[in-house]
Every structure is written in structure tokens, then in C-alpha cells.
């Protein structure tokens with residue numbers, strides 16, 4: 633018998649069929665024709681001027697408050713390099729994006745992990761920790777369609793976080809690459825918009841709405857802090873890729889981005905619905921918050937389930953996913969993250985059937 637074709641629930645990336653290849657080609661041609669000088673020279677560490685202006689307009693900020701980088705991971709790296717010294721306390725959500733955890737640990741930060749609830753970080757637990765003397769430099773928050781948890785931060789909690797950032801004097805790092813991908817429910821204002829005290833640094837990205845290969849992301853924040861990030865950027869790479877940013881600028885200017893966002897949302901909405909129904913049918917023990925948008929759904933299985941054994945059994949059936957433990961400093965042993973962004977509805981049906989079969993194979997599983 634031949635091995636089944638592998639299905640990946642692991643990668644937080646869009647499938648190629650929802651990338652606007654033709655519109656990207658048109659944007660590249662237009663950018664190279666209209667502004668070859670801008671696209672093909674070094675440029676400045678702030679990023680490609682027309683894109684920086686577009687981002688500033690979108691967020692009601694001044695261009696001096698923006699830096700456009702090679703993906704938002706690069707923006708995170710500049711910010712962390714600037715703000716986080718070994719031993720500094722940094723608040724993260726538990727669970728959180730695995731690469732953020734790795735970067736912060738690499739910098740020697742002391743990580744204060746605060747649990748997530750279905751409407752975002754447990755702000756009361758954070759407040760208690762602050763009142764008990766924790767003095768973070770920075771709090772990293774993923775407000776919309778969380779990676780990995782799928783949940784969205786409520787408006788009330790956004791306001792409470794802003795109050796805490798002001799009262800206890802720390803930077804709120806709002807990491808928001810999924811904000812445009814809402815399928816249903818009401819959009820919440822960003823903390824950047826709500827901020828009166830200059831406490832928020834906001835990051836977003838074109839990876840999830842255009843394509844990850846273009847590697848364009850950005851920060852918006854207080855001009856002084858952004859100037860410092862620009863200095864680190866100059867020292868690191870002179871300037872980010874002007875070719876990529878010129879293409880993205882034209883993609884945004886022409887309105888192609890709105891069509892791309894619609895395509896991605898329509899496809900991911902259908903994939904989310906398929907996943908939710910398949911899990912309810914095939915794996916009734918699974919507990920999850922239904923994401924109102926974005927790429928990910930987080931599954932909690934009964935406490936006695938060992939996700940490491942489940943991952944091995946699933947892999948034997950040609951299914952991979954990321955174990956909950958990758959997103960936490962401790963715990964997550966009965967949880968997993970399913971990315972539905974890179975798989976078709978048919979692959980989701982088949983993937984969940986494989987997951988359920990692996991689950992039934994676990995020692996002590998219900999018959």
C-alpha cells in the first residue's frame with residue numbers, strides 16, 4: 633500500500649491558490665516602470681517612501697511614526713533589540729506565537745506568561761502580577777484571531793490593558809498581522825487607535841493578506857522610538873528590500889489589496905467552517921474557541937491525552953500539526969494548533985479524519 637499524501641495543519645501560510653499572482657505581476661510591472669529609481673536603489677531604513685505614507689495614512693499616523701521592514705518578524709527583532717536587555721521582564725500571553733517566545737528567550741528576557749481566556753489575555757491576572765511588583769518593560773499582545781489560540785481581545789480588555797500600560801509604565805506591543813481577516817462579528821478598534829498616552833507600538837504585515845514571500849511588515853509607534861528602530865535598521869541592512877516594498881506600495885495604491893483580502897477571507901471562512909464541522913463530527917472530545925477570522929484554531933483535548941504521542945501517530949498517517957507545548961513555557965501537553973490557511977476543505981476533511989483515527993489509537997482512548 634502506498635503512503636498517503638501528507639497533509640499539513642502546521643504551516644501558518646496561505647495556499648498558493650489564494651495568492652493574487654496576476655495582480656502582483658501587474659503591480660511589479662507598474663512599480664518598475666513608474667519608479668525604477670525608487671525600486672532598484674538602496675533607499676532608506678525607514679522603508680519605501682510611498683509605502684510608508686500609505687501605512688501612515690491607514691493608521692492616522694505621521695510617516696515619522698512608521699518603519700517598514702522585511703516582514704514583521706524583522707520589525708519585532710528591531711524593537712526587542714532596542715527595548716529588551718537580559719533580565720528585563722516581558723509579558724507574553726500563554727500560549728503565544730512560538731517565534732516571539734524564542735526571540736525573547738534568546739535575548740535573555742525574563743518571561744512573565746499570563747494565561748489567555750476566550751476573549752484574550754487574563755487582564756486581572758496581569759493586574760495582580762503588576763500590583764505584586766512585576767515591572768515589565770514590554771507586553772506582547774496578539775489582539776485579533778490569535779496565533780495560536782484563535783481568540784480575539786475584547787474591547788473592555790483593550791481599554792484595561794492601556795490603563796495598565798500607563799499606570800505601570802510599560803510598552804504595549806500590539807502584534808496584529810491578522811486584523812484584516814475577519815469573517816464575522818464586530819471589528820474592534822486597535823489599541824494604537826485608543827492609545828492617548830503613547831504607550832502602544834503596533835506591528836502588522838502583508839504576509840497574511842498578500843503573501844509571505846514578499847517579506848513586508850511594519851511598525852507604527854512614537855516617533856522617537858521609531859527613529860531608534862530606523863537607526864538599528866540602518867546598521868543591520870542599510871535598507872529593507874525596496875523591490876518588494878515598491879510592489880506592495882503599488883498593490884495597495886491600485887486597490888488590488890482589497891480584492892486580495894476578500895479572496896483570502898472567503899477561502900479561509902469556508903476552511904474554518906469545514907474544520908469546525910469536521911472536528912465536531914469526528915472528534916467530539918475536542919474543545920475549541922471558534923475563531924472569528926484569521927488562520928488558526930486551537931484544540932484542547934482531555935487532560936490525560938499526550939499530544940506528543942498523538943503527533944507521532946498522526947504523522948504515521950501523513951498528518952502534521954504543531955503541538956501545544958511549542959507555544960508555552962510549560963503545559964500544552966494535551967493541546968494542538970491547527971492552521972487551516974494552507975489546506976483545501978477536502979484536505980481538512982481528510983486531515984481531521986486522520987487526526988481522529990490517531991486519537992482513537994492512543995492508549996486508553998475511548999473505543
Ligand SMILES: Cc1ncc(COP(=O)(O)O)c(C=O)c1O
Pocket residue numbers: 644702703704705706729774779807808809836837838839844848849
Ligand atoms: C503573531 C505573529 N506575529 C508575527 C508574525 C510574523 O510575520 P511576518 O511574516 O510578517 O514576519 C506572525 C507570522 O505567523 C505571527 O503570527
